[in-house]
Amino acid sequence: DAGVIQSPRHEVTEMGQEVTLRCKPISGHNSLFWYRQTMMRGLELLIYFNNNVPIDDSGMPEDRFSAKMPNASFSTLKIQPSEPRDSAVYFCASRLIAGGADTQYFGPGTRLTVL
Amino acid sequence: SQQGEEDPQALSIQEGENATMNCSYKTSINNLQWYRQNSGRGLVHLILIRSNEREKHSGRLRVTLDTSKKSSSLLITASRAADTASYFCATALNSGNTPLVFGKGTRLSVIA
Numbered sequence: 157d158a159g160v161i162q163s164p165r166h167e168v169t170e171m172g173q174e175v176t177l178r179c180k181p182i183s184g185h186n187s188l189f190w191y192r193q194t195m196m197r198g199l200e201l202l203i204y205f206n207n208n209v210p211i212d213d214s215g216m217p218e219d220r221f222s223a224k225m226p227n228a229s230f231s232t233l234k235i236q237p238s239e240p241r242d243s244a245v246y247f248c249a250s251r252l253i254a255g256g257a258d259t260q261y262f263g264p265g266t267r268l269t270v271l
Numbered sequence: 272s273q274q275g276e277e278d279p280q281a282l283s284i285q286e287g288e289n290a291t292m293n294c295s296y297k298t299s300i301n302n303l304q305w306y307r308q309n310s311g312r313g314l315v316h317l318i319l320i321r322s323n324e325r326e327k328h329s330g331r332l333r334v335t336l337d338t339s340k341k342s343s344s345l346l347i348t349a350s351r352a353a354d355t356a357s358y359f360c361a362t363a364l365n366s367g368n369t370p371l372v373f374g375k376g377t378r379l380s381v382i383a
Contacts, residue, residue: 211368257319259316260371262315
């Protein structure tokens with residue numbers, strides 16, 4: 157299993173541009189989470205999906221942020237327009253709860269720099 | 272709101288020593304998990320302890336849970352330079368798919 161796949165791994169863009177981050181969760185996992193990590197704020201949960209349905213987006217900082225999960229194997233996080241304060245590492249994670257186990261698997265992250 | 276709070280924020284030890292990190296939380300939980308994050312990488316699951324368990328071992332890791340004090344500790348024995356990383360506790364409030372709540376982490380440095 158390749159684990160959670162995120163792309164791109166690094167993104168440098170200019171303020172005002174649209175940014176799209178992509179995630180492929182582990183097959184069979186029915187929960188998907190988007191996080192943002194910065195030194196100042198730590199790890200923040202932005203939004204999560206259960207069975208492709210958005211459940212809680214209260215962590216999304218502004219209307220400039222949106223996320224979709226059109227099917228069980230793909231999700232996107234979009235920032236439009238981007239701002240310098242959006243610079244952070246964005247992680248996608250999928251979770252499996254089964255047979256007494258409960259494990260969340262994180263992708264490698266996308267390091268976003270907005271100039 | 273922050274459920275788990277790790278203590279200390281940073282810890283520096285010599286190779287071969289034991290490292291102990293603590294986590295406190297505020298509400299009842301179903302389970303508590305510990306994750307490790309190497310610099311520039313995603314978090315990796317280390318170990319899970321359920322609310323009805325008091326201690327669990329996995330290799331050089333030992334986790335304890337005291338639900339009366341709402342606290343957990345992670346002990347890494349005989350530390351190695353490769354253990355240098357940030358360690359996070361995360362609490363699951365129930366057995367369903369509500370999100371894990373992560374603390375801010377302890378940054379461990381193991382000096383060779």
